Each structure stands twice: as C-alpha cells, then as structure tokens.
Amino acid sequence: MTRIAAVDGGTYFHHHTLCEEPFAGCFDDIIYIRDVAFTDLSPYDVVFLPCRLNTHQIAPLADQLTHYMTGGGTLVVMGETFPERWLKDIDFTPCETNFWWWVEGLPGPAPRIARPEHPLMADVTAKDCIWHLHGHFHPKGPQVPVIEDDEGALLIEDAETYAPGRLIATTLDPCYHHGSHFMPATTAFLKRFLPALRKLG
Amino acid sequence: MGRFLWLMNTPGAPPDFLHQLTEHRFDVVQQYEMERAEFGDYDGIITGMHSDQRHLASLGDRLGAYIDAGGALIFSGHVSHPFLPGLTPFRPVEQKGLESLRIHLETPHPLTEGLTSDHLTFQRTVAGFYGRGGNPPPPGATVLSSVGFDRVPVDWIERRGKGWLYVHCGNDLWAHYRRADPEGLGHLRRVFDFFAGATV
Numbered sequence: 463m464t465r466i467a468a469v470d471g472g473t474y475f476h477h478h479t480l481c482e483e484p485f486a487g488c489f490d491d492i493i494y495i496r497d498v499a500f501t502d503l504s505p506y507d508v509v510f511l512p513c514r515l516n517t518h519q520i521a522p523l524a525d526q527l528t529h530y531m532t533g534g535g536t537l538v539v540m541g542e543t544f545p546e547r548w549l550k551d552i553d554f555t556p557c558e559t560n561f562w563w564w565v566e567g568l569p570g571p572a573p574r575i576a577r578p579e580h581p582l583m584a585d586v587t588a589k590d591c592i593w594h595l596h597g598h599f600h601p602k603g604p605q606v607p608v609i610e611d612d613e614g615a616l617l618i619e620d621a622e623t624y625a626p627g628r629l630i631a632t633t634l635d636p637c638y639h640h641g642s643h644f645m646p647a648t649t650a651f652l653k654r655f656l657p658a659l660r661k662l663g
Numbered sequence: 664m665g666r667f668l669w670l671m672n673t674p675g676a677p678p679d680f681l682h683q684l685t686e687h688r689f690d691v692v693q694q695y696e697m698e699r700a701e702f703g704d705y706d707g708i709i710t711g712m713h714s715d716q717r718h719l720a721s722l723g724d725r726l727g728a729y730i731d732a733g734g735a736l737i738f739s740g741h742v743s744h745p746f747l748p749g750l751t752p753f754r755p756v757e758q759k760g761l762e763s764l765r766i767h768l769e770t771p772h773p774l775t776e777g778l779t780s781d782h783l784t785f786q787r788t789v790a791g792f793y794g795r796g797g798n799p800p801p802p803g804a805t806v807l808s809s810v811g812f813d814r815v816p817v818d819w820i821e822r823r824g825k826g827w828l829y830v831h832c833g834n835d836l837w838a839h840y841r842r843a844d845p846e847g848l849g850h851l852r853r854v855f856d857f858f859a860g861a862t863v
Contacts, residue, residue, distance in 0.1 A: 472715030473672070474753065477743035494717060514713065517674040518693060544674065562787055642712075642741070642834070643755045643795045 464663030467491045468510040469498055471519065475641025476512050479652070488656040495519050503530040507663045513540040513637040521548040531627035536662050541596055541635030549629070551605075555614065556597035563594070571595050573616055576607045580619065581661035582630070583608060585654040591616065593647045597633050609634075630662075665706040665859025670694045672713040678837055680848055687855050694718060702729040707858040709737045711835040716744035723747055731824030735858045739831040742798040749801035749821070753832065756796045756811040763811045764790035773857050774820065774829075775807050778850060782843040783808060793817070794833035827858065 468480045468489040479485055480492055493501050495515065499522070503509055509530060511520065520527075520543060528549070531537050539545050546552035563570040573591040575583050591609055598614025601607050604622035607615035609632070617632040636648035636655070665687045669677055672694045681689045692700065694715055702708065702725065710719065719726065723746050730736055730747075741753035756763060766783035768775055786792045794810045794817035804821040818836075820829045840850040 470717075471672070472717035472744070473713055474716065474741040474743040475712075477716075478741070495715070496718070514673065516672050516693075516713075516715075547674075562789075565787055565789060643758075644791060 464507045464660045465490050465505060466508040466510060466659050467493050467503065467506040468512060469493050469495055469515060471495045471512070471515045473514070473641075475514070475638050477641070478643070479512060479637040479641040485652060485656050488659060498523055499526065503527075503535060504533055506535060508536045508538060508659050510538045510659065511540060511543055512641075513635040514542045515540075517544045517547055524548040528624065531624035531629060534626045536628050536630060537624075538659065538662075539629070539631040540637055541633050542638065545629075545631050551603060551623070552631070553600040553602055554597055554633070555600065557595055557613070559594050559596050561594050571611060573609050573611045576610045576615075577619075580608050582617075582655060582658045584658055584661065586651070586658075587654075590647075590651045590654055591634060593634075593636075593639065593645055593651075595633065596635060599631065599633060664688060665855055666690070666704060667855065667858075668692065668697065668700055668702070668705045668708045670697055670708065670710040670714060672711075672715055678841075680837070680841055680851055683848060684852060684855060686852075687859060698722070702726070702734060703732065705734060707735040707737050707855070710740075711738075712740040712833075714738070714740060716740075716742070716746050719746035720744050727823075730826035730828055733825035735827040735829065737829045737831075737836075737854075737858065739833065739835045739837075741796070741832060742830075747828065749828070750830070751799040751801075753798055754796050754815070756813070756815050758791070758795065761790050764795065765811065766793050766817060767809045767814055769806045769809055769814070769816075772805065772807050772820070774854055775818070776853060778840075778843055783839055786839070786842070792834050793839050794831075796832060798830050798832040800830070829858075 470476045470492045546554040599618050600614050605618045605620045609617040619630050621628040636651045639645035639648040667689050669689045669691045677691045742750045783793045797815040800819040804819040806816040807818040810817045817832045843850050
C-alpha cells in the first residue's frame, strides 16, 4: 500500500484540497509545513507539496526533501511552488498568465500527454489539463516531460538524479483553484490525478 | 497617517498601491515574522487569502487582545481554521450561474461608499472572484455585502472592545477596490483612512 503524506501550509485552499472531500482519502497523513523539519519522511512512499506552498518555507527544507528522495521517496511538487529556487537543475520560465482566453475567444492552452503510459496519466486526458498556464519547465538531463505543449513541459519526472527516489514536478496549479471553490476544471483534473498517486508506490 | 502591518505568505511582492498610498505607512513582512512585531504599534493588521491560518490560530490570544485594545484585523479569505472567537468555517454557495455569484451591497458604510454591485461582482465580465460563499458572521456584526440568491454575508465588520474585526470572504479585497477607481485609488484610501482614524 502506497503511503502518502501531504504538506499543509495552513491556507484555506490547502485545507479544502487536502483535508476535505472529495480528496481527503487521497492522503494518509497531513504534515503542517512548520512540522516538516521535525518529521521523518522516510515512512512515506510519496510526499505531496500542494500549489502555492510558500517557497520561503520550502527552501530551508530542500536538503531534507533531497535526502527523502535519495532515500527512495517520490516527491510530487505542484504549481507555483517554484522548485527552480530550491532544487538544482530545474529550468523554469514563467509566462504571462491569460486567465481570460475563454472570455476573449482566444486559443487556450494546448497541452499534450507526452507519456500516456505514466501511472499518473492513467486517467488524465489532455483536455483535463486545460485552464491556464503559469509557466513551463525546460527538461534537461534525465528530466522527462509527462505533460507538455509547444513551449515546454507542464509536468516532468526525474527518476535518475535522486535514484532510487524521484522528483515529479508540475507548473499546473489545480490545488489552489479547487481549494478556493473556483474553476471546476481544476477539480475535474484532481479527480483523475490525485487518486493515481497511489500508483506511484 | 496610519501604520499598518501587511502580512505576506507568498514569495511575491505586495500590491503596488502600497507605495502610492503615501499618506499611510505599510510594514510588509512574511507572516511568521509577525511574532516579533509589537501589534500595538499598528492601526491595522492585514492578512489575506494566502495566510497560514494555523499560525494565526496559534497567535489568537495576542490578536484578540490587540483588537480589544483598539487595533483592527482585516482578513480576506475563507475561514478554515477559526483563529479568533466568533469565526466560523467557510460555507460555499451553490454556483448556478451569474446571479448566484452576484455581490449585493447591504448596509451603507464608509468602507463601501461609492462602490456598486457591478464593481464587486465582475472582473472582465466574469463573476466569482470577489466571493463564493460566506464566513458566517457572529451576532451583532454589520454585514456590508452579500452574495447570491440567499444574500449570504461576504463582508462583515464587528466592533470588538475598542477595535475592529473586518472579514472579507473571498479573494483579497484590494484588487476589486483598486479596479473601481484605478487612478485615484479612492476606495482603497477610504478603507485605510477608516481604520487609521477609527483606532485612536
């Protein structure tokens, strides 16, 4: 059984996403951000950092999170947490976010599932990944795009740098919007994405 | 001149308008640094949608005493961890089209003077940014605005001792107040003027 811990930054959108239905059952334990430094993460197969967890609070934990991965854990990093600021060799380019393409009649994001065989993508379609974009990763070395578009990667996996553990990081920010009771597309994405975390064991 | 403590819990910058409201002073800090602040130095403490409410709850006694003594706490967001007595967790409204998310102005008040329902309801014709439900107000609070068919309270203010608790249930208040007067910033000025003058 895959054991999953999520880190809670104490915000309302973290609380709603991590601790309330329909996704509370996707996580075994919730660890408050200020308790992470005092917590042994090694019992968990997956540690999940939700969207907009304050970068200033994650950065001091970078060594601990790196050791967690090199010890065999999978770290899942969601959007707007800026992993390029606290992990090595992450190349991220922010973009001007167009929240309004659907109002203005403009083309919206055009993502592709680059690795449909990836366990997190078992139920996720390209259409599920469409709301807006905050930026792109530019994979290098062993980083593999799992979701991508013509500009770069929206979700990457690196199964070598931290072997036997791995890093999965996305630029998509569904936890923030679902947790704010805003943007139903993000709830739909999470309904397909979060249950699949159990497949990462 | 008022002095305000502006709490951040993101790595970004605070809103530009803080530099434009030169009649007031804003001390911008990451939220956890508030522990070292002398609350009594401030006319108001501003905390928003990104706040760590578990941390605010750990400071509940200090915040409550600060308000009672004449301070003001101005909170935007959904209550998930009631960090002061009288706060109740967020309850969403059922979203059934635009009118279910329309913001209604309720009690005339200096804080909302000159604002209209449309100012608060729409952002580029889209409704829902300002408020999508309510943090139920305690008895005796003054409801300033509401949302939807059932007019669920979205903004309310309560006198507590010599101070104020102002709760806005939604995305941070400021963007809407700015858009309502982007050049003069009149609605924003009115908010900070109110709390600067009201907390002697």
